[in-house]
Amino acid sequence: MNETGTDRGDRAAMAALGIDPADFVAADEEQWSDAEGGGGDAAPPAPTLAVVGRPNVGKSTLVNRLIGRREAVVQDIPGVTRDRIAYDALWNGRRFTLVDTGGWEPDATGLQAAVAAQAEMAMRTADAVMLVVDASVGATATDEAVARVLRRSDRPVMLCATKVDDDRLTSDTAALWRLGLGEPYPVSGLHGRGSGDLLDKILEVLPESPRDDIGTGAGGPRRVALVGKPNVGKSSLLNRVSGEVRSVVHDVAGTTVDPVDSLVELDGEIWRFVDTAGLRKRVRTASGMEFYASLRTQAAIDAAEVAVVLIDASEPIAEQDQRVIGMVEESGRALVLVFNKWDLVDEDRRLAMKRELERDLVRVQWAERVNVSALTGRAVAKIAPALRTALASWDQRIPTGRLNGWLSDVIAATPPPVRGGKQPKVLFATQAQTRPPTFVLFTTGFLEAGYRRFIERRLREEFGFAGSPVRLSVRVREKRSRKR
The missing domain is CATH 3.40.50.300 (P-loop containing nucleotide triphosphate hydrolases)
Known part of the structure; x- marks a missing residue:
């Protein structure tokens, strides 16, 4: 059974506590959505x-x-x-x-x-x-x-x-x-x-069915978007994992313009990899061919289940790298950071990179990380386990009873900060959806952003969610006017 939003068990538990979801309003930018990602059976192969x-x-x-x-x-x-x-x-x-x-x-x-x-x-x-x-x-x-x-x-x-x-x-x-x-x-x-x-x-x-059919299983291959700034080696990596020259590779940055779709067998499993155009500018400031390439890249991220963000390990992490990671994070997709060109990294660069990760990528410490070389094939086989871990977290659902029992212990140890002379209480929590995991807290008052980050951090410590963003939404109970 696949239920979304507050399922029947959640509603029964809330009713037992005297909680009516209709009494609550969203207290932050995250809206409580009942829609869950995922599709049905894959369509048969086409000629x-x-x-x-x-x-x-x-x-x-x-x-x-x-x-x-x-x-x-x-x-x-x-x-x-x-x-x-x-x-x-x-x-x-x-x-x-x-x-x-x-x-x-x-x-x-x-x-x-x-x-x-x-x-x-x-x-x-x-x-x-x-x-x-x-x-x-x-x-x-x-x-x-x-x-x-x-x-x-x-x-x-x-x-x-x-x-x-x-x-x-x-x-x-x-x-x-x-x-x-x-x-x-x-x-x-x-x-x-x-x-x-x-x-x-x-x-x-055209024939009724294709000559060469690759079996992908009943659910179809998982969709992976290869994204990053120009010339970080996205096309080289796709060629390496596919075992053929699937994308044009050249020293000129920005060789790829359209997203390139490929079925790739990696670690005994078929994946659908999409090589995308390198993102130079923000979509609003890009023009011409670059503008449309940026739109296609954003669409490829939205259509994917997990994004592999390639970063040139031989160079300092740039603002462009952070912007691409931000796009993936905002889209709610699972995330794997692949540091390419590791064959060019020496000991000094490793030390500098450790400081950059702590400073520039602190907001995505939860992302899976792999160090590879698309040129030599070093550690490319490690990408598939990282993808599986990220997707498992993206699909993970926490039972409501276990979630509330854990949350009660956390709040008892560290209560929410007082706001306006009153301390808000968390009445109930539920996981509204997966893909990405989205949690809703029903409270009597607003929860500070710092406290929400604290709850998210403790969620990850308890339940994992490696490689997946976690969204936390707060719904505050409205005050009812007293009837005379």
């Missing part, structure tokens, strides 16, 4: 369509149109998308996955070569491939080179002519037959022209 093409042909705009929402980061410059990004789509009652890729150029070098490699990997792992060509430009030498590779593919391939915003360009798409990939389907990703016909064709091409 995958890889969307490929040269840079700046409108792949991400088209993907946003086909999935019916603005997910992929779009900007009027080439090369915004670099990794392969998976998005869930639904059309005519059928689910499938669209994989947006970076611009594919067969003879690319440097960073663009890594982007092209991601597109090639998407093609090899997808159930079908869609080549996107800019109809306003026509088939270029790069398009022809890509088409030659696709003609040798053992996957079904379809051709999409995008940026067909009016009838004048429709006739020009006939010239794309020479690519040898069959009928080109004209569509406008910007206006939606022809998108319905394209979606119908996609359903015809």
